[in-house]
Amino acid sequence: MSKAELTFEALTDERIARITEACTLCGKCFEACPMVPYSSAKGAEPEAVVRSVIGLLNDRPYAPEGAVWAETCQKSGVCIEACPEDVNPREMLVYAKLKLQREKQSPESRAGAGRGYFQLLSRTIRLMSAIQMEPGLWRRLTAVHGGKRREAGAVFYFGCNILQTPHILLSCMDVFDRMGLDYEVAGGMAHCCGVNHIRRGDLEAGAAMGAKSLGRFRAYSPERVITFCPTCQMQYTEYMPLYAKAELRLAGGGKAGGAGEPLPFVHITQHLAENLDLLRPLFVRPVNKRVAVHLHGGVEGVERNLRAVLAAVPGLEVAEIDQLSGHGYQCPTLVLPAAKRALRERLFASAREAGVDSLLTVYHSCHRELCAAEKDQPFRVENFMSILGEAMGFEYPDRTKTFKLYEDMDRVLGEAGDFLRAHGIEPEKAREELRAALYGEAPRPAVRA
Ligand code: SF4
Ligand code: SF4
Known part of the structure; x- marks a missing residue:
């Protein structure tokens, strides 16, 4: 070819x-x-x-x-x-x-739109991470390893936006460690699937980025790539043939290192459901809560797998609730205002009627949008990984929610200033961007993953 x-x-x-x-x-x-x-x-x-x-x-x-x-x-x-x-x-x-x-679009405006959005998103992710984690951890999570490193059973491809909610990411890694999974992490903007460029019409730049990331996953010869983000999962499964061919193009047509071959991408909920025998003995504490799960369609098997995992948590009661799960595949990309309003109203009303203690989010992206709603509701909003952590006896504080609930930038910068400075970021210079990220609608929700 x-x-x-x-x-x-x-x-x-x-x-x-x-x-x-x-x-x-x-x-x-x-x-x-x-x-x-x-x-x-x-x-x-x-x-x-x-x-x-x-x-x-x-x-x-x-x-x-x-x-x-x-x-x-x-x-x-x-x-x-x-x-x-x-x-x-x-x-x-x-x-x-x-x-x-x-x-x-002209070809120039296409390239500019992809690049501009990518830069804006990178900056937002960097700032949201910097108010919550030390630089050493940031570097470890986002490091790029070129060439062949070692063989790993799995790559945990966490995407990029989950870095805005580190408690979810760290909970995943803690669970994998306890399960004894042989894995490496790959994520951050250097492992972009390319969707941000592709959605803005810059197909070739996006495909090249996605193909390059695919090559980085392959460097570990993994049996599977475990994803968290629904966008990453959808991109690399629905468009795998396109990425694989783009990879061949990058490799000049050669198939060295498996370039061009499909690589199995599995959502974390599937990986956990397939390994319940490893998970069950790790659930050492009862979680005496009545919960409901906020669901979206879009990624095959998530609902079924999550139900199986939550059913294994001792003490946990999962209530069935009426919700509009066909409205989008995650909250941030649901950009029709009336549909978004309808989804939230139905979800919150159903959770209230069901008398739940907590509404569980599946995706980090939904969590970011919904977590602060608990200030007006008689239930908490938690991610399902926090529930697994509770059952295993660990907890990573949800600082994203804490900062959102403050609704006060002085307080956020007061508490997170040292972290920001350690990252080489002057807190006052980050104020407006952080305000937009925590309390506004930036970057444009149409394309957040
Ligand atoms: S369901 Fe839609 S895409 Fe499928 S065959 Fe009918 S019209 Fe075509
Ligand atoms: S919004 Fe409609 S067309 Fe689009 S994926 Fe959902 S059902 Fe299909």
């Missing part, structure tokens, strides 16, 4: 041709989509909407409903099960969205 045939764009064109051929325009995906009622595509004829999407994908004239639906997609994946053919409608809409975006 020539290098030109291995560009991300050429590879997506191949996928688009496959989708076009397999889709029968039955419209079942559109009918099943829970986001349609929130959009102006509501009431449109399903076949016509999908026909418009296919037109858009193939650079033909298209009716506006297809574009509206593509922009409305929040990636819950409810449509995937609804499709009777061998098509992933979520993937179809990702390409449609990219086409729309690229229609509006």
Whole structure:
């Protein structure tokens, strides 16, 4: 295969041709989509909407409903099960969205948008980590190891944004250590999956980043890569063929070190559920709480696996609650305001009605958005990893929630100033960025993972 045939764009064109051929325009995906009622595509004829999407994908004239639906997609994946053919409608809409975006961009603005957002996100993650962890720990977690290091049973690919909630990350590592897992960590911006560039239309830069990270995971010859972030998991499973080919391109077409071969990515909830025999003896303390779990669709098996893990925690009672789990695949990327409002209202009302002691988040990203809500609710908001820690007898304080609940930047900087200075950051200079990260909406939630 020539290098030109291995560009991300050429590879997506191949996928688009496959989708076009397999889709029968039955419209079942559109009918099943829970986001349609929130959009102006509501009431449109399903076949016509999908026909418009296919037109858009193939650079033909298209009716506006297809574009509206593509922009409305929040990636819950409810449509995937609804499709009777061998098509992933979520993937179809990702390409449609990219086409729309690229229609509006010059190559320069595309590259600038990806780079600009990446820099902003890096800075936010750095600051949020710096108010909560020592520089030595930061360096250890985000170190990049080039070349072949050692063989490890697993790589824990924690992504980047979980660094904003270190208590969750450290809890995962503590649990893995207690389970005796032979693993290495890989995360931070140097191990980006490339999604931030790809979502802004800079396909090649994003693919190159994701492929480079893939190579770094391979350096440990792991049996599996364990993820936490739903975006990382979705990217590397749904688009693995594209990343693997991008990796081959980076390697000049050679397959050294396994380049181009698929690598199994497994969400942490699956890894834990598959190892309940190792977990059970580690649960040495009862957790006498009634809890409910905040769920999203999007990543296969998370709900089932998490239920199995929580059922093994002694004393824990898990209440079933009515919630809108088809609204997005995580809270921050659910950017339709009415859908976000509806999700929260239903979730909090159901948890109150169920009389829970704690509402459990699964993803770090949802935790960041929801944790401070406990000030107005009769229950706590905790991450499920904190519950596992409690059952094992350890606790990492949730400083993200503490700082959010303060609603007071002077108090945050007063307590975190020494940490910031140790990272070489002057607290006052970080004030406004930290305010935005803790109490505002920065960086733009549409693309936070
Ligand atoms: S992924 Fe979710 S939001 Fe997107 S089209 Fe499918 S059902 Fe609708
Ligand atoms: S459900 Fe599948 S086959 Fe039917 S229109 Fe949607 S993508 Fe095409």
